[in-house]
Amino acid sequence: MEEPTGRLTPKKVAVVGGGLVGALNACYFAKRGFDVEVFETREDIRQAKVVKGRSINLALSHRGRQALKHVGMEDKIVSQGIPMHARMIHSPSGKQSPIPYGKKGQFILSVDRANLNKELLTEAETYPNMKMNFDHKLKDWSPETGLMTFTRLDGSHDQIQADLIVGCDGAFSTIRKQFLRRSRFNYSQTYIPHGYMExxxxxxNGEFAMKPDYLHIWPRNTFMMIALPNLDKTFTCTLFMPFDEFEKITTGDEVMEFFQEYFADTIPLIGVDALKRDYFRLPGLAMVSIKCSPYHIGDKCVLMGDAAHAVVPFYGQGMNAGFEDCIVFDEIMEQLNEDFSAVLPEYTRVRVPDDHAIADLAMYNYIEMRAHVNSKWFLFRKHLDNFLHFLLPNTIVPLYTMVTFTRTRYHKAVDRWQWQDKVINRGLLFGATGAVLGGSYLLIKNPPDINKLIIPTEKMWARLMSLWTN
Structure with a gap:
């Protein structure tokens, strides 16, 4: 931890939401010397017996690591993660085929959501200009004055005034409700027809049931299952499937029939009794994609993380994009001398197109993960793109590499991907056309002897007839 910079009259920053992005944001603002208070609706998860909330494993990649590095947390979190170097594709027959994520040495990390949140909260508390407030539910706030009213667990109320309110309170943000009351605020919310079950x-025998250095995928075209490794040698398996498919399965025997048909190799690893029990423990849970704009109101409030851009989990970028929000905002603060009236609109201008782009990519990648990875054309293009990237590393960069292993702006990565795709496809088309034209020219110049072609064909038919009659 670095000591906060000195400021005669430190501005007060209220971070609403003590989840992953809120806790990291608190570190960023405290490091800059602001007087920071974090307000979280839940109890302190570090003391909770049961941690409520989502538990889909997280895939930490370059953007998130860079954001953690800025506050000195990268090495600690990386040491608590498990590297995954490739996708491991499981066919219905049980055959396994790896598809590397990038070049040798490139990997994403499977990290535990609850543990990461605890580590970030603990780090935030090391700053002397930081105050944590748990069991504080936001009831109302003013975008004009920055005055906020919170309700405590015992029913009492707290009021606090802040120079800047940072909304990191998730996809169903209370902070964002004030934005919805204002004109010229764009908002869209889309639930996909698929749910998830863990x-x-x-x-x-005390070891991982499968190879731990892979993200395992069972792609079945209209649905899929994935598995990520945990430090306790378990795998968290997540089944993504249309809700109407979940609802068709109503008994333990039907669960077993379904898994026997589509995920037979997992039955002895998960266990028959566990499958029959856990499938009905919770219903399939919904996934939502949220886009909005702008991300700020005046110089008083800004949205970050899921409050600004909830995305479906299929590109593994939800947390990484939220963490990148923190570092992008900090970089703009540095450029504009912490002038909130200039920083907030610039943050909206820079960040909105990128977050909308990753929301769209996450939707696209679900189709890739559950269906395209079964396609020979997809695998051919994957190998071709990687080969061209090896030959022309600065000209051709695979989309996944740009998104996962660089900080190329999301919308620019999409633009470049579309350009590359067009160039490569045209090259393949010209190559195929040239081969056809060249072959046709050779046939015209050197026509084959038809008689010589017929003789072996007749001999072949005679031989086949002989075999058939005998």
């Missing part, structure tokens, strides 16, 4: 694959 299952656990226990260790076998």
């Amino acid at each position: 299952l656990t694959m226990p260790p076998v």
Whole structure:
């Protein structure tokens, strides 16, 4: 931890939401010397017996690591993650085929959501200009004055005034409700027709049941299952499937029939009794994609993380994009001398197109993960793109590499991907056309002897007839 910079009259920053992005943001603002208070509706998860909320495993990649590095947290969090170097594709027959994520040495990290949140809260508390407030539910706030009213667990109320309110309170943000009351605020919310369900694959003889350095995928075209490794040698398996498919399965025997048909290799690893029990423990849970703009109101409030851009989890960028929000905002603060009246609109201008782009990419990648990875054309293009990237590393960069292993702005990565795709496809078309024209020219110049072609064909038919009659 670095000591906060000195400021005669430190501005007060209220971070609403003590989840991943809120806790990291608190570190960023405290490091700059602001007087920071964090307000979280839940109890302190570090003391909670049961941590409520989502538990889909997280995939930490370059953007998130860079954001953690800025506050000295990268090495600690990386040491608590498990590297995944490739996707491991499981066919219905049980065959396994790896698809590397990038070049040798490139990997994403499977990290535990609850543990990461705890580490970030603990780090935030090391700053002397930081105050944590748990069991504080936001009831109302003023975008004009920055006055906020919170309700405590015992029913009492607290009021606080802040120079800047940072809304990091998730996809169903209370802070964002004030934005919805204002004109010229764009907002869209889309629930996809697929839900998710989590299952656990226990260790076998104290070791991982499958190879741990992969993100395992069972693609089945209209649905899929994935598995990410945990430090306790378990795998968290997540089944993504249309809700109407979830609802068709109503008994334990139907669960087993379904898994026997589509995920047979997982049955002995998860266990028959566990499957029959855990499938009905919770219903399929919904996934929502949220876009909005602008991200700020005047110089008083700004949205970050899921409050600004909730995305479906299929590109593994939800947390990484939220963490990148923190570092982008900090970079703009540096450029504009912490002048909130200039920083907030610039943050909206810079960040909105990128967050909208990753929301769209996350939707696209679900189709890729559950269907395209089964396609020979997809695999051919994957190998071709990687080969061209090896030959022309500064000209051709695979989309996944740009998104996962660089900080190329999301919308620029999409633009470049579309340009590259057009160039490569045209090259393949010209190559195929040239081969056809060249072959036709050779045939015209050197026509084959038809008689010589017929003789072996007749001999072949005679031989086949002989075999058939005998």
